[in-house]
Amino acid sequence: MKAIPVIRLGTRRSPLAMAQAHETRARLCAAHGWDESAVELVPVVAGGDKVQDRPLADVGGKALWTRELDAWLDEGRIDAAVHSLKDVETIRPEWITLAAILPRADRRDVLLGASSLRSIPQGATLGTSAPRRAAQMKNLRPDIETVLFRGNVATRMAKLQAGEADVTLLAAAGLERLGQESVGTPLPLETWLPAPSQGAIGIECRTKDSVTRGHLDALNDAPTRREVEAERALLEALGGSCHSPVGVLVENADEGLHMRAALFSADGAERVDGTIELTPGDVEAIRAFAADLLARATPGITPLFTGAS
Numbered sequence: 068m069k070a071i072p073v074i075r076l077g078t079r080r081s082p083l084a085m086a087q088a089h090e091t092r093a094r095l096c097a098a099h100g101w102d103e104s105a106v107e108l109v110p111v112v113a114g115g116d117k118v119q120d121r122p123l124a125d126v127g128g129k130a131l132w133t134r135e136l137d138a139w140l141d142e143g144r145i146d147a148a149v150h151s152l153k154d155v156e157t158i159r160p161e162w163i164t165l166a167a168i169l170p171r172a173d174r175r176d177v178l179l180g181a182s183s184l185r186s187i188p189q190g191a192t193l194g195t196s197a198p199r200r201a202a203q204m205k206n207l208r209p210d211i212e213t214v215l216f217r218g219n220v221a222t223r224m225a226k227l228q229a230g231e232a233d234v235t236l237l238a239a240a241g242l243e244r245l246g247q248e249s250v251g252t253p254l255p256l257e258t259w260l261p262a263p264s265q266g267a268i269g270i271e272c273r274t275k276d277s278v279t280r281g282h283l284d285a286l287n288d289a290p291t292r293r294e295v296e297a298e299r300a301l302l303e304a305l306g307g308s309c310h311s312p313v314g315v316l317v318e319n320a321d322e323g324l325h326m327r328a329a330l331f332s333a334d335g336a337e338r339v340d341g342t343i344e345l346t347p348g349d350v351e352a353i354r355a356f357a358a359d360l361l362a363r364a365t366p367g368i369t370p371l372f373t374g375a376s
């Protein structure tokens with residue numbers, strides 16, 4: 068009998084991260100006919116989990132969710148790491164490979180505390196720590212003030228319940244993975260743009276580890292990868308990060324990809340929109356599109372991109 072490998076799969080410890088790790092294990096076992104013991108889940112505490120009282124953009128930003136898992140991967144303590152791709156920097160070290168992107172879940176944001184953007188009472192407060200969510204809301208509803216909401220999904224829902232804000236926004240994908248798919252109102256993609264990579268789970272391993280790469284390759288969803296790579300290429304071309312007030316949506320169309328994006332000023336007063344049809348992998352076209360958005364951006368928007376933030 069062929070020996071069954073054991074893949075040590077690193078994950079953050081939050082309930083959402085653990086749910087994503089369990090999903091990854093289930094998909095690996097299904098794809099290869101392994102039983103559960105072939106994939107060992109290894110929970111690791113990430114830097115971003117230790118800071119709960121400040122916007123992440125103020126904490127020093129970069130690599131907040133990836134640093135510890137990268138170190139464990141580098142030291143050979145894990146073979147692969149599961150991430151919400153939305154939280155992973157666009158530029159990764161050469162020695163790490165994004166070996167699989169799982170089929171994308173619902174990429175919409177969900178509004179909790181009101182049944183639509185219009186029905187939020189005048190002067191209500193939005194609890195969020197995401198610059199994109201804060202700016203996009205203020206763009207549509209300048210009367211709304213934001214208050215800082217950090218912590219995992221359950222913590223943020225508890226803060227809403229406790230009245231620390233009137234409404235909040237959470238990713239549909241995260242709610243679904245936590246069995247909370249029926250709470251709140253998903254916002255239509257026509258009027259509300261999600262973050263780059265939202266709803267996509269990525270699994271990384273060491274570039275040199277061809278055995279693990281081979282195992283993970285079976286999980287990769289090509290249509291999701293085309294979308295997500297284009298979204299991440301735009302974020303990179305803009306000089307943005309997961310803390311940048313940018314919304315983007317790439318969809319597979321009959322021929323190629325359709326991309327829609329918006330940049331916001333931090334206070335939401337200013338906004339620049341664009342759309343483009345793309346051939347998958349055409350990073351040059353994405354760079355030109357990013358340059359066009361930045362050229363049309365106002366002084367309120369520009370400093371938040373091109374690395375100046």
Ligand SMILES: NCc1[nH]cc(CCC(=O)O)c1CC(=O)O
Nearest residue numbers: 151153237238240241265266267
């Ligand atoms: N920033 C935290 C984070 N990172 C990924 C998700 C949700 C899952 C996903 O988008 O794949 C969330 C929670 C949220 O934004 O509500």
